[in-house]
Amino acid sequence: MKKALVIIFFIIVIVVTIWLFRYPSTPDLLDVNTAQLKTQQWHLPDGAKARIGKGYVKDLAYSPDSTILAVASSTGTWLYDTNSGNELALLTKNREGTNSVGFSPDGKTIATACGNKLVRLWNVETRTLMHTFMGHRRDIIGVHFSSDGTTLTGWSDYGLRIWDIGKSVFKQDMNMPLGRQSDIAFHSDRISVVDGNHKTIRYYDLGIETKKEKNDGHEINDAHKESIKCVSFSPDGKMIASGSRDKTVRLWNAETETLHKTLKGHRKPILSLTFSRDGSRIASTSEDKTIRVWNVDTGRRKHTFKTNSKHLHRIVFSPNGETLASASLDGIIHQWDLNTGKHKNTIVGHGGGFASKNIVFSKDKITAATTYGDNHIILYDVKTQEVQVVLSGHKKRVNCLSFSSDGKILASGSQDKTIRLWDVTTGEHKKTLRGHSQQVSHVVFKDDETLVSNGDDRMVRLWDVKKGRQKYRFEVGVFSQNIGFSPDGNFALSRNYKKDQPYSLYMWDIETGSRTTLSKQIIYTMHFPANIPISSDGSMLAYCTDSEIVVWDVTTSKEKKIIPQETSMFSFLALDSGFKMLVKTDHDGIIKLWNVDTGDKRNELKNQYIIDGYYKDIMRQIHQIAFSPDGTIFVGGRADGVINVWDITTGKRIKTFMGHVGQVTYLKFSPDGQTLVSSGSDGTTLLWDLSELSSKNNDENVQMVN
Numbered sequence: 165m166k167k168a169l170v171i172i173f174f175i176i177v178i179v180v181t182i183w184l185f186r187y188p189s190t191p192d193l194l195d196v197n198t199a200q201l202k203t204q205q206w207h208l209p210d211g212a213k214a215r216i217g218k219g220y221v222k223d224l225a226y227s228p229d230s231t232i233l234a235v236a237s238s239t240g241t242w243l244y245d246t247n248s249g250n251e252l253a254l255l256t257k258n259r260e261g262t263n264s265v266g267f268s269p270d271g272k273t274i275a276t277a278c279g280n281k282l283v284r285l286w287n288v289e290t291r292t293l294m295h296t297f298m299g300h301r302r303d304i305i306g307v308h309f310s311s312d313g314t315t316l317t318g319w320s321d322y323g324l325r326i327w328d329i330g331k332s333v334f335k336q337d338m339n340m341p342l343g344r345q346s347d348i349a350f351h352s353d354r355i356s357v358v359d360g361n362h363k364t365i366r367y368y369d370l371g372i373e374t375k376k377e378k379n380d381g382h383e384i385n386d387a388h389k390e391s392i393k394c395v396s397f398s399p400d401g402k403m404i405a406s407g408s409r410d411k412t413v414r415l416w417n418a419e420t421e422t423l424h425k426t427l428k429g430h431r432k433p434i435l436s437l438t439f440s441r442d443g444s445r446i447a448s449t450s451e452d453k454t455i456r457v458w459n460v461d462t463g464r465r466k467h468t469f470k471t472n473s474k475h476l477h478r479i480v481f482s483p484n485g486e487t488l489a490s491a492s493l494d495g496i497i498h499q500w501d502l503n504t505g506k507h508k509n510t511i512v513g514h515g516g517g518f519a520s521k522n523i524v525f526s527k528d529k530i531t532a533a534t535t536y537g538d539n540h541i542i543l544y545d546v547k548t549q550e551v552q553v554v555l556s557g558h559k560k561r562v563n564c565l566s567f568s569s570d571g572k573i574l575a576s577g578s579q580d581k582t583i584r585l586w587d588v589t590t591g592e593h594k595k596t597l598r599g600h601s602q603q604v605s606h607v608v609f610k611d612d613e614t615l616v617s618n619g620d621d622r623m624v625r626l627w628d629v630k631k632g633r634q635k636y637r638f639e640v641g642v643f644s645q646n647i648g649f650s651p652d653g654n655f656a657l658s659r660n661y662k663k664d665q666p667y668s669l670y671m672w673d674i675e676t677g678s679r680t681t682l683s684k685q686i687i688y689t690m691h692f693p694a695n696i697p698i699s700s701d702g703s704m705l706a707y708c709t710d711s712e713i714v715v716w717d718v719t720t721s722k723e724k725k726i727i728p729q730e731t732s733m734f735s736f737l738a739l740d741s742g743f744k745m746l747v748k749t750d751h752d753g754i755i756k757l758w759n760v761d762t763g764d765k766r767n768e769l770k771n772q773y774i775i776d777g778y779y780k781d782i783m784r785q786i787h788q789i790a791f792s793p794d795g796t797i798f799v800g801g802r803a804d805g806v807i808n809v810w811d812i813t814t815g816k817r818i819k820t821f822m823g824h825v826g827q828v829t830y831l832k833f834s835p836d837g838q839t840l841v842s843s844g845s846d847g848t849t850l851l852w853d854l855s856e857l858s859s860k861n862n863d864e865n866v867q868m869v870n
Contacts, residue, residue: 203215203216203217203218203251203513204251204254206253206254207240207254207256208823209259209821209822209823209850210821210822211819211821211823211852211853212821212823212850212851212852212853213839213851213852213853214850214851215823215848215849215850215851216532216534216544216848216849216850216851217239217513217514217515217534217847217848217849218235218237218239218242218254218495218513218514218847218848219237219238219239219240219261219514219825219846219847219848220237220238220493220495220514220515220516220846220847221235221236221237221477221478221491221492221493221495221497221514221515222236222237222238222261222262222263222264222478223235223236223262223263223264223265223306223478224236224265224478224479224480224489224491224497225265225266225267225480226246226267226480226481226482226483226487226489227267227271227288227483228267228269228270228271228483229271229483229484230246230482230483230484230486230487231245231246231247232244232245232246232252232288233245233246233489233497233499233511234265234267234274235265235491235497235511235514236262236263236264236265236276236277237261237262237514237847238261238262238279238825238826238845238846238847239254239256239261239825239846239847239848240254240255240256240257240260240261240262241254241255241256241262241265241274241276241286242254242255243255243291244511246482246487246499247509248509249499249509249510249511253291255274255276255286255291257284257293258280259805259822259823259824259825260278260279260280260282260825261278261279261825261826261846262276262277262278262279263277263278263279263303263304263305263306264276264277264304264305264306264307265277265307266306266307266308266309267288267309268309268313268329269309269311269312269313270313271288272287272288272289273285273286273287273288273294273313273329274286274288275307275309275316275318276307277303277304277305277306277307277318278304279303279825280303281298281299281300281301281302281303281304282296282297282298282300283296283297283300283304283307283316283318283327284296284297285297285316285329295332297316297318297327297332297334299325299334300318300320300325301320301322302320302322303320304318304319304320305319305320305342305346306318306319306348307319308348308350309350310350310351311350311351313329314328314329314330315327315328315329315335315350316329317348317350317355319342319346319348320342322339322342323337323338323339323342324337324338324342324348324355324370325337325338326338338355338370342357342359345359345360345361345392345393345394345395346358346359346395347359347395347396347397348397349397349398349399349400349401351401353371354369354370354371355369355370356368356369356370356397356401356418357369357370358395358396358397358404359395360387360392360393360394360395360406361392362391362392363385363386363387363388363389363390363391363392363408364383364384364385364386364387364392365383365384365387365392365395365404365406365416366381366382366383367381367382367397367404367418368381368382369401382418382421384404384416384421387406387408387414387416388406388408388409388410388412388414389408389410390408390409390410390433391408391409392406392407392408392409393407393408393409393433393434393435394406394407394434394435394436394437395407395437396437396438396439396446397418397439398439398443398460399439399441399442399443400443401418402417402418402419403415403416403417403418403424403439403443403460404416404418405437405439405446406437407433407434407435407436407437407448408433408434409433409434410433411428411430411431411432411433411434411450412426412427412428412430412434413426413427413430413434413437413446413448413458414426414427415427415446415460415463424460424463425460425462425463426463427446427448427456427458427463427465429456429465429468430448430450430452430454430456431450431452432450432451432452432474433450433451434448434449434450435449435450435451435476435477436448436449436476436477436478436479437449437479438479438480438481439460439481440481440485441481441483441484441485442485443460444459444460444461445457445458445459445460445466445481445485446458446460447479447481447488448479449476449477449479449490450476451474452474453470453471453472453473453474453476454468454469454470454471455467455468455469455471455476455479455488455490455500456468456469457469457488457502466502467500467502467505469488469490469498469500469507471490471492471498472496473492473493473494473496475492475493475494476490476491476492477491477492477493478490478491479491481502485502486501486502486503487499487500487501487502487508488500488502491514493515494515494536495512495513495514495515495516495536495847496510496511496512496514496515497510497511497512497514498510498511499511512536514847515536515847516847523832523841523849524567524571525571525834525835525839530545530834530839530851531543531544531545531552531567531571531588532544532841532849533565533567533574534849535561535562535565536554539556539558539559539560539561539562539578539580540554540555540556540558540562541554541555541556541558541562541565541574541576541586542554542555543555543574543588543591552591553590553591554591555574555576555584555586555591555593557584557593557596558576558578558580558582558584559578559580560578560579560580560603561578561579562576562577562578562579563577563578563579563603563604563605564576564577564604564605564606564607565577565607566607566608566609566615567588567609568609568612568629569609569611569612570612571588572587572588572589572612573585573586573587573588573594573609573612573629574586574588575607575609575615576607577603577604577605577606577607577617577619578603578604579603579604580603581598581600581601581602581603581604581619582596582597582598582600582604583596583597583598583600583604583607583615583617583627584596584597585597585615585629585632594632595629595632596632597615597617597627597632597633597634599625599634599637600617600619600621600623600625601619601621602619602620602621603619603620604617604618604619605618605619605620605644606618606619606644606647606648606649608649608651608653609629609653610626610652610653610654610674611653612629613628613629613630614626614627614628614629614635614653615627615629615653616649616653616656616674618640618644618647618649618656619644620643620644622639622640622641622642622643623637623638623639623640624637624638624639624640624647624656624672624674624677625637626674626675636675636677638672638677640656640658640670640672641658641660642658642659642660646658646659646660647659648696650698650702650705650718651698651700651702652701652702653674654673654674654675654702655671655672655673655674655702655718656671656672656674657669657670657671657672657696657698657705658670658672668681668682669681669682669684669696669707670682671705671716671718671721680721682707682714682716683714683723684707684709684712684714684723696737697737697738697739698718698739699739699740699741700740700741701741702718703717703718703719703741704716704717704718704724704739704741704760705718705739706737706739706746706760707737708731708735708737709731710731711728711729711730711731712726712727712728712729712731713726713727713729713731713737713746713748713758714726714727715727715739715746715760724760725760725761725762725763726763727746727758727763729748729756731748731750732750732751734750734751734785735748735749735750736748736749736750736786736787736788736789738789738790738791738798739760740791740795742794742795743795743812744759744760744761745757745758745759745760745766745791745795745812746758746759746760747789747791747798749771749785749786749789749800751785754768754769754770754771755768755769755770755771755786755798755800755810756768756769757769757812767812767815768815769798769810769815769817770817771786771800771802771808785802785803786800786801786802786803786808787801787802787803787827787828787829788800788801788828788829788830788831788842789801789831790831790832790833791833792833792837792854793833793835793836793837794837795812796811796812796813797809797810797811797812797818797837797854797857798810798812799831799833799840801824801827801828801829801830801831801842802827802828803826803827803828804826804827805822805823805824805825805826805827805828805844805846806820806821806822806824806828807820807821807822807823807824807828807831807840807842807852808820808821809821809840809854809857818857819854819857821840821842821850821852823842823844823850823852824842824844824845824846824848824850825844825846826844826845826846827844827845828842828843828844829843829844829845830842830843830849833854837854838853838854838855839851839852839853839854840852840854
């Protein structure tokens with residue numbers, strides 16, 4: 165019996181060893197050098213002191229000599245040294261994001277497809293802009309150089325546009341249905357196009373000079389048992405790879421339309437495919453969090469790399485075939501050594517988590533907390549741009565963060581149903597709070613000793629921070645998207661909806677769990693709770709009906725003031741308790757201010773732009789608004805990434821900040837009013853210097869944004 169147990173033990177050890185050898189995984193994020201998280205401040209917009217985050221990853225490309233990895237992101241194109249993973253440069257112009265990137269065959273030029281329908285050519289050595297191609301009707305999905313480097317094509321869902329690089333002129337258009345699942349192979353005399361639609365693969369060749377199809381096109385019907393997720397051409401265009409929800413990769417001979425190999429091994433649907441430069445290998449990613457490298461001729465698996473993310477969406481081989489790069493939606497880029505089959509390095513700083521909505525300001529420093537890699541948290545000293553610590557412990561995505569009023573403790577709520585308390589100074593994990601039966605959606609400190617939380621279990625819970633245990637709980641009966649909390653954690657707001665009826669708005673006392681029904685019904689709550697602002701001292705809140713704005717006195721639980729005003733689902737409100745002001749912004753571009761005690765109108769701030777007689781409503785709409793601590797300055801963040809600053813007393817616009825690519829999603833002032841923090845849908849946080857703002861400035865001496 166004892167001998168049998170020993171044999172079983174050794175068998176287990178051998179199996180585990182083989183498993184670890186065959187499936188090397190990425191190192192824990194705590195093993196990553198935190199110095200890598202320090203982003204160099206290239207191309208900071210005017211007025212900005214610092215940038216946190218590099219934007220979402222959209223595409224990857226290696227230079228021909230395999231020494232540079234280019235990353236197309238929502239903030240521009242980043243260049244990295246392949247061996248070290250260190251940043252080399254940021255290529256950007258006019259607040260442009262980049263959708264796709266490609267190197268010329270000689271490695272001297274980079275082509276970037278911008279989100280504003282432009283293709284730009286950059287000098288790799290000098291990092292300077294060489295030329296801009298215009299004319300695309302829609303956002304460009306991909307860019308490709310011809311093998312001789314004389315021709316460039318950019319393609320989108322309406323087709324291809326081909327450019328003569330030497331003459332810097334448009335050459336021809338090829339109209340055809342293309343999507344993000346499509347792929348092309350660029351040859352000297354033709355372009356091969358392949359697309360996957362449901363279970364069918366369609367492919368054909370286009371003659372570059374004749375502008376006609378060189379063949380009638382081909383279809384492979386019922387190529388997979390389930391829908392096709394991705395397709396890829398081999399570099400010579402002779403083989404097609406298809407990946408499906410049926411968990412298989414299939415290799416097809418494009419000339420004979422026959423199946424070459426079926427690659428099995430992934431446990432979940434395939435996400436992306438790419439061939440090596442010589443066409444001998446193919447790499448595949450899957451929702452099972454693995455990357456697999458296969459031999460094309462034999463169909464045998466050569467490597468399996470395990471990652472920490474099931475959202476892998478980009479992979480690319482280096483031209484020398486020695487390195488494979490992978491990127492996931494959480495913004496983490498890994499490089500894998502194909503000679504040794506081991507993890508090479510990690511490039512960090514990308515991803516939406518860096519657009520932090522949890523910023524705390526203390527007297528002597530600014531600390532920002534951001535999520536990183538789904539279930540990790542980073543603490544930054546924003547003044548020095550240094551990473552203080554990486555907090556690791558949650559087993560699933562971190563949903564929410566909150567600092568105590570003294571800035572010493574950070575609370576984090578997660579999909580793993582737990583709340584963790586962290587020492588901000590040391591990064592030490594202090595306590596884990598358990599009690600929610602579903603994911604935790606909100607955490608907010610009521611005071612330094614009491615934490616309030618809410619989760620998808622529809623419960624509000626109060627926690628004793630020092631003892632690490634639950635004090636009290638009550639049921640609110642709504643999901644997390646239908647509840648919000650006051651800044652001081654003293655009360656919560658929830659909305660309830662019955663079919664064909666307006667929303668009812670309830671206010672909950674956190675200490676007792678008692679509920680008060682607000683007297684007016686709310687109609688427009690698309691941005692709940694963003695369009696129901698609460699004053700900084702928690703004494704007032706405001707909300708819209710279809711014909712008026714109601715200011716509610718929290719202390720007396722009665723209406724404080726009714727302001728007749730037409731509102732819509734696009735209306736945003738802000739309250740300032742010190743100066744007793746209410747602000748409303750709307751899609752008409754006009755910002756209105758009232759005195760909440762008297763209801764008298766105080767001013768109008770203009771945010772309206774008319775070009776050729778038409779309003780640019782959608783991109784110019786304000787989605788984030790905030791007052792400075794002293795109530796003298798008002799800021800509005802727009803859908804196009806612009807932030808306008810107004811002097812409340814004069815109604816004059818005194819500053820315009822332009823830095824985000826896409827919508828501003830968060831605005832907050834430091835307590836001294838000298839710094840403004842903004843976050844955007846581009847995945848970055850920017851800090852703006854307000855120290856030199858003067859109320860004497862006016863619209864005549866600032867840059868106008870049309």
